[in-house]
Amino acid sequence: MTEVTMTVNGKLMRGEVEGRTLLVSFLRDQLGLTGTHVGCDTSQCGACVVHVDGKAVKSCTMLALEADGAEVATIEGQADADGSLNVIQQAFQDHHGLQCGFCTPGMVMSAAALLKENPKPTEDEIRHYLEGNICRCTGYHNIVKAILAASGQEAAAIAAE
Incomplete structure (x- = not known):
């Protein structure tokens, strides 16, 4: 040991x-x-x-x-100092970027790393960055919307899968 x-x-x-x-x-x-x-x-x-x-x-x-x-x-x-959800976590909740929640911690951590590297990623950049994360429930559409929203961008008009 x-x-x-x-x-x-x-x-x-x-x-x-x-x-x-x-x-x-x-x-x-x-x-x-x-x-x-x-x-x-x-x-x-x-x-x-x-x-x-x-x-x-x-x-x-x-x-x-x-x-x-x-x-x-x-x-x-990842939560804010007062225990409330941070901007990424809140965006996942607001945009239904989770279902069973099993992949969510990894998705949130990957999203945080992406937004640190690239504060305003495009939809394609988000999808490319998340290639190493698998979600078996959501189909990624709402996850991408959540990350766009967390970056301060408009998330309503992204392409459906």
């Missing part, structure tokens, strides 16, 4: 991990941050997306030891 230390959602966290412990397992099992979901175990679905040092990563493909000393942000850290 090896000690790992990282700042998660602004708080210093420590734990003991085996060398093979995935970051998603550390977050869920040791830190109790179960909003980061394990959907496929093969890095195909994107339900496990978190930010490590400001970059979106699939936490099922990263060892916890690789995040030692890093700044990690999870879905639990």
